[in-house]
Amino acid sequence: METTDWIQIAAIIVSLITSLIAIIISSKSLKLTRYSIEEANRPYVVIYETDVQVSKSIHTYLVIKNFGNTGATIESINYYPEYRDVIYSRQPFLKLKNHFIAPGQQFSTSIRIENNANKEVRTFHIKYRDSANRIYREKIILNEFSSSELVHAKTTPDKNTSLETVISKATEELIRRNL
Known part of the structure; x- marks a missing residue:
């Protein structure tokens, strides 16, 4: 060669x-x-707590929301320790099994935590699937004690407060919470 x-x-x-x-x-x-x-x-389904203040009252909501760009079907929601609303004695979101949640869609429920004795550190497990049947699992830990140090600016309207001021304060809170 x-x-x-x-x-x-x-x-x-x-x-x-x-x-x-x-x-x-x-x-x-x-x-x-x-x-x-x-x-x-993909979908991103999470659970979180949020507080909304209207006038002098602060209300706590438990929210499940899909932050993702595609829809999801919820397979299961479990939490530990058991989660029961103090007033209604119900367990929120357990009936959402096999329910479709669109991108940006949320479900919220008002919850009542009377005092620190009812507060817990809770672990939520959410199992859901997308339209291609890919399974996703989220583990969310909510520390209910963490909000006890937050300061909320309370306003208490009286009979001399104008309706515009009351509406303005309520709207300001809703905008702040981005609900």
Whole structure:
């Protein structure tokens, strides 16, 4: 074999290796892109507590919301320790099983925590699926004691307070909470 033959064989081998590396990189890049698109467009269903103040009253709500970009069907919601509303003695959200929640949609329920004796650190487990039947699980820990140090600016209207002022204060609180 002559030198030119060896050069041609070496060029073919280098070309083959370069092509294989390019195919492997392209394949991994496509998988990563697909994963990134799926993650960016998946549902994110979470539970949180929020306080809303209207006039002198502060009301606590338990909210389940889909922060994702696609809808989800709730498979199950479990929490520990048991969660019961003090007034109605009901367990919120347990009947949402097999319920579809659209992107941005939320369900909220007013809850009443009378005093620190009823407060807990609760763990919520949410299992849900998207339209492609991919299963997702979220574990959310809510520390009900954390809001006890928050300060709310209370306003108490009296009979001399104008209706516009009362509406303005209520609207300000709703805007602040972004409900």
